[in-house]
Amino acid sequence: MDERTALRLLAADLPAAGDDAAVVDGLVITTDMLHESTDFPTGTTRYTAGWRSVGASLSDVAAMGAPATCAVAVYAAPELDEGELDDFIAGARDVCAEVGASYVGGDLDTHEEFTTATTAIGKTDDPVLRSGAEPGDLLCVTGELGRSAAAVRLFERGDSDRANDLFRFTPRVAAGLVLREYASAMMDSSDGLVRSVHQLAEASDCGFDLDFDALPVHDAVADVATDDDDFHALATQFGEDFELVCTVPEADFAAARDELDVELTVVGRVTDSGEVLADGDPVADRGYTHGGD
Amino acid sequence: MDERTALRLLAADLPAAGDDAAVVDGLVITTDMLHESTDFPTGTTRYTAGWRSVGASLSDVAAMGAPATCAVAVYAAPELDEGELDDFIAGARDVCAEVGASYVGGDLDTHEEFTTATTAIGKTDDPVLRSGAEPGDLLCVTGELGRSAAAVRLFERGDSDRANDLFRFTPRVAAGLVLREYASAMMDSSDGLVRSVHQLAEASDCGFDLDFDALPVHDAVADVATDDDDFHALATQFGEDFELVCTVPEADFAAARDELDVELTVVGRVTDSGEVLADGDPVADRGYTHGGD
Numbered sequence: 307m308d309e310r311t312a313l314r315l316l317a318a319d320l321p322a323a324g325d326d327a328a329v330v331d332g333l334v335i336t337t338d339m340l341h342e343s344t345d346f347p348t349g350t351t352r353y354t355a356g357w358r359s360v361g362a363s364l365s366d367v368a369a370m371g372a373p374a375t376c377a378v379a380v381y382a383a384p385e386l387d388e389g390e391l392d393d394f395i396a397g398a399r400d401v402c403a404e405v406g407a408s409y410v411g412g413d414l415d416t417h418e419e420f421t422t423a424t425t426a427i428g429k430t431d432d433p434v435l436r437s438g439a440e441p442g443d444l445l446c447v448t449g450e451l452g453r454s455a456a457a458v459r460l461f462e463r464g465d466s467d468r469a470n471d472l473f474r475f476t477p478r479v480a481a482g483l484v485l486r487e488y489a490s491a492m493m494d495s496s497d498g499l500v501r502s503v504h505q506l507a508e509a510s511d512c513g514f515d516l517d518f519d520a521l522p523v524h525d526a527v528a529d530v531a532t533d534d535d536d537f538h539a540l541a542t543q544f545g546e547d548f549e550l551v552c553t554v555p556e557a558d559f560a561a562a563r564d565e566l567d568v569e570l571t572v573v574g575r576v577t578d579s580g581e582v583l584a585d586g587d588p589v590a591d592r593g594y595t596h597g598g599d
Numbered sequence: 600m601d602e603r604t605a606l607r608l609l610a611a612d613l614p615a616a617g618d619d620a621a622v623v624d625g626l627v628i629t630t631d632m633l634h635e636s637t638d639f640p641t642g643t644t645r646y647t648a649g650w651r652s653v654g655a656s657l658s659d660v661a662a663m664g665a666p667a668t669c670a671v672a673v674y675a676a677p678e679l680d681e682g683e684l685d686d687f688i689a690g691a692r693d694v695c696a697e698v699g700a701s702y703v704g705g706d707l708d709t710h711e712e713f714t715t716a717t718t719a720i721g722k723t724d725d726p727v728l729r730s731g732a733e734p735g736d737l738l739c740v741t742g743e744l745g746r747s748a749a750a751v752r753l754f755e756r757g758d759s760d761r762a763n764d765l766f767r768f769t770p771r772v773a774a775g776l777v778l779r780e781y782a783s784a785m786m787d788s789s790d791g792l793v794r795s796v797h798q799l800a801e802a803s804d805c806g807f808d809l810d811f812d813a814l815p816v817h818d819a820v821a822d823v824a825t826d827d828d829d830f831h832a833l834a835t836q837f838g839e840d841f842e843l844v845c846t847v848p849e850a851d852f853a854a855a856r857d858e859l860d861v862e863l864t865v866v867g868r869v870t871d872s873g874e875v876l877a878d879g880d881p882v883a884d885r886g887y888t889h890g891g892d
Contacts, residue, residue, distance in 0.1 A: 328671065330669045330701050331669070335669060335703060336671070337671045337672070337673055338706050339706055339708040339716055344709075375623070376621075378629070378630040378718065379630070380630055380631070380632040408623050410621035410623050413632055417714070418711070421632075423630065425630055425718035
């Protein structure tokens with residue numbers, strides 16, 4: 307059973323789960339675990355790890371269109387080194403400050419592999435779900451895709467400074483607060499754009515026509531890609547960019563774009579076909595799946 | 600650096616941390632990580648693991664004198680087995696139901712060692728802290744001590760049924776809601792009674808006279824203890840019983856005891872000496888420290 311199958315079971319069983327975050331009693335709550343072998347390539351600083359771990363949870367709050375209140379983290383490592391712990395906390399605190407949330411501490415554990423578990427809390431009585439996309443709506447994405455994919459390649463090449471910079475993303479909390487006024491459906495791109503679009507199609511019972519030529523791709527992707535296919539996979543399948551993927555009624559797009567502090571790009575349109583197409587061809591549901599598939 | 604030292608640094612740096620749970624904006628939030636090698640002896644069922652992991656976080660909410668709203672968990676294992684995951688979720692959900700909270704899902708991860716990370720949320724504007732004990736107050740403990748210590752011995756002996764039963768505790772959320780009206784200071788006994796009392800002494804800048812003969816010890820401890828010293832260590836130092844340890848003004852004790860659905864036992868008294876004594880002799884700060892010391 308891979309992670310997506312297991313998550314589907316979990317969602318079927320728990321009505322509050324199954325979106326980017328659970329919503330209960332006006333609270334948005336989401337939790338994530340990251341660990342060295344799969345999430346922190348050699349060269350990732352503890353500061354970046356703190357930022358990125360907590361940021362991943364804040365991104366889920368953003369995807370619900372909720373303000374972020376606070377976050378906690380568990381820091382587990384083979385040895386509790388004071389300098390490394392301080393750096394991790396600084397990163398956690400700085401990413402919280404970036405989105406107006408408080409980092410309020412957490413737990414420590416000794417663990418053979420460096421592992422983090424983070425939880426972020428937000429508040430909303432009116433979350434934006436994955437399930438509201440309507441045929442005709444525009445498919446949009448914030449910011450640029452491929453940052454994390456490019457970073458992983460740069461870590462492999464030993465260019466850790468640039469890779470760490472790319473690995474620290476701004477959780478789109480502010481953008482989510484604007485988009486909740488306009489978006490019919492929203493999620494974050496943590497599993498890659500293609501997989502996110504498939505998930506929106508499933509939750510909203512709709513299809514999508516994607517325009518791959520319109521994708522906003524970070525400059526670093528061109529620097530690391532080996533060829534066009536690789537470029538394309540890095541931008542659309544690797545994921546972990548933590549941008550917002552949303553559907554917006556065409557009449558609202560200009561207002562949403564103008565109100566945002568980050569770029570909002572149209573990358574396709576919602577259809578009633580039930581299929582995910584790009585330039586007329588079906589797009590397989592490929593992306594980043596923890597646990598293998 | 601052991602975990603307590605690291606936690607002290609964490610607390611010094613983050614004003615919201617340093618008690619059983621952080622309190623921010625009326626929310627109580629706490630997070631814990633448990634893993635197989637240190638927390639789930641061979642024989643621990645996934646149902647018990649779900650109950651116990653989520654219960655540990657709910658206990659921290661209880662220790663603040665707050666009602667518990669909801670909990671989430673990360674389930675990380677080498678393989679995502681559907682039956683095991685279902686059992687874990689059932690345990691997590693049942694312990695939440697036991698205290699009136701909602702289990703709202705979480706995240707899944709593949710991880711070499713079975714590992715859980717749990718977060719519980721409560722709400723209060725008036726938490727009971729560790730820092731309010733006053734000389735003359737009675738030192739009290741809910742329920743019975745030594746359940747988890749006895750369980751670990753029973754797991755070693757292969758008596759897994761009885762051990763699993765002992766390992767599933769009731770988080771004292773209901774008791775915490777009664778005690779918040781009476782207690783001057785409160786925490787849970789997750790690190791053992793002796794360590795808890797030392798932590799109360801440090802936070803409240805006071806001393807304690809303990810009466811070891813008065814300790815409420817679970818019957819199972821006598822069944823597994825090798826001698827009197829062992830009995831004593833299992834009851835007072837092993838910890839992970841998740842009972843509440845609190846100080847209550849003497850004039851309020853009878854009312855608190857009568858209102859509680861669980862036994863409340865007087866095990867000592869707050870002094871102004873700054874020392875922790877039992878029957879006149881100093882009691883060393885020994886207990887269960889993750890990370891070794």
